[in-house]
Amino acid sequence: MMEKRPLVWLSAEQSGSPKQDTVLPEWQLMPLTIRGDLNPGELAGYNAWVGVFDLGNISGEQLALASSWLEALPVEQWIAILEPDQTDNPEVCRLINRYCGDYHTLPIQPERLRVALGHLWGMAELQARIFHSQPLSYRDFALEGDSPAITQTRELLSRFANTEEPVLLYGESGTGKEAAATFIHNHSSRKRKPLVVVNCAALPVSLTQNELFGHEKGAFTHALCTHKGRIETADGGTLLLAGVDELKPEQQSAILRFLQEGQIERIGGVDPIKVNVRLIATSTSPLEQLVASGQFRSDVFYRLGSLFVLLPPLRERKEDIPILATRILNAAPASVVPKRLSDIATICLAEHPWPGNLRELQNRLRQAMLLGQTALIEPHDMGFGQIPANSHSSGQELSLDAFRSQADRRAISVSLALAQNNISAAARLLNISRVSLYRLMEKHHVIHRTPAPPSKRD
Structure with a gap:
């Protein structure tokens, strides 16, 4: 048996419309009554692609509230049902023109209403497919x-x-x-x-x-x-x-x-x-x-x-870079092997001036996803020519352990700077616990500068 499609029925009647069950038996009806105490959070559960806006017996007060309800409900397409003489009401016509894809006058013709609802459902489904099939653009995040x-x-x-x-x-x-x-x-x-x-x-x-x-x-x-x-x-x-x-x-x-x-x-x-x-x-x-x-x-x-x-440039919101980078990497096509940033790559992202802003960030990460040879993204995968010059001391012999230590120190320092020396926030940026961050700070001799308390005024 085919699963019923959800349908919001917004009306002026306390128990919903008596027309519902007989006219639309194949839909899962979710009746709602327009009232003064609008709670947008409560309406989040009434999520459907289509809805019926039943204007029968609607009062002037409810008509004035209707816009707020239609705006708050997560419904893509509305059909209005109204008495024939209500088309003479300018406010009713304005609501239908702004919010509804179709309207029907009473008495209801069940077959015509079912066809109209099915059409709007199909159009909403088509729009959803187009939206989800589009490649992610930096404008999306x-x-x-x-x-x-x-x-x-x-x-x-x-x-x-x-x-x-x-x-x-x-x-x-x-x-x-x-x-x-x-x-x-x-x-x-x-x-x-x-x-x-x-x-x-x-x-x-x-x-x-x-x-x-x-x-x-x-x-x-x-x-x-x-x-x-x-x-x-x-x-x-x-x-x-x-x-x-x-x-x-x-x-x-x-x-x-x-x-x-x-x-x-x-x-x-x-x-x-x-x-x-x-x-x-x-x-x-x-x-x-x-x-x-x-x-x-x-x-x-x-x-x-x-x-x-x-609009702020990316260099003024560098604490958002981990969030933005994760968003881009998670949106990679299914054909691309999932990748994550290495510690030194994360440092490079934080220190880069980003003259191209979000567009440049997306382009560099896309390049890394396509050209990187391993599941770990390194700076050269993103087109960064070399490790930042101050990543290690001049003349120091760079063993693998020394390189890792330098990378850990830099990652800790950059994270603390981005988090304004807040230990909990820095640990979240590094995706580790506060205890682990304290241990790494002690191991690598990173000094924690406690933020100065706000000055007290007399």
Whole structure:
């Protein structure tokens, strides 16, 4: 017998809908009632690919709470069920448009509802397969870690996700600016709408208006049909202008009206089209400096938003490197022999300045996984030309035992530095117990400097 598929049924009725058991006997129903005391943690167990949003007998108070419940539930696709006259309610229409992939009016047609639910289930399953089949990119883990720098960044991104204001993301190449933009979109009320990315550096000047605004049928030769531009495609969702500092002055002028009025005109069109998008822009260069030098229009800059985030470079969050490296190594394809870092390789990762940031870290570890001859990754496997110069004393004869001792001392010292001399944290970085770390420190004569207590104020 086929296992029943889970289905969340969110309704206004205390005991769930009486329609459930008779209409959908092949689904494992999980009834929920909209109420004022929303507890997101309690809803974690209601994890299903599809759900039914039953608006029958819903009160005005419950309707006002519905958005919060639909946001909190881990459901990929919703179908709404409502009375025919409820389609005249603007708030009901807004909820269905934002959260639901389909809607049915009462009385329910059981076969039609089953087909619709099966279709949405299949689409959600297909999306899950695509997601899990994609190779890991550094953007998938760019915001992971426990360092103060990335923790503060995540908190700031979470706050900005709850607004509709434009956000400007600064950061060096490879710091995860697109990951931050995706984080904002996925934690906003627009997460069920598209996130459309415009690569400004690859946008030809001559094609800017066509790419961004689209064209009408017959607007020019070979315009055989109406074409929506990137901005119109993002309607209801988020538009990401990636590398906005790469826009030429004439391209900046082209998008100014859209930034000012939220309207576009297709090429060959006569009527302006209102678009509702959340704007996020990324930049490698400080736009204030480009404005001062005349390379960037000040009116465009000011309309990109007053909210900005500076993504920290990897050299400012080195305590996250063990977490990030483990994430990359664990995501290796099944055809690759599992590998781990040697002690000296870990030291190299901690001491490297990382000019390429997360992208460089991923590339070096991928190289090591593919080219390394053993299950232990050494510095040369990652493309590091030599052991750091201060790994051993000049003129000292380097036996295998001496090399291991030097490596142990360096690993202990680096771990203590990364953990700010916290013994427990340093032991976790080395994946050993506190007792073992104390013994190694005594063996290799590593001095532990106890962190100074916070000063007391009178």
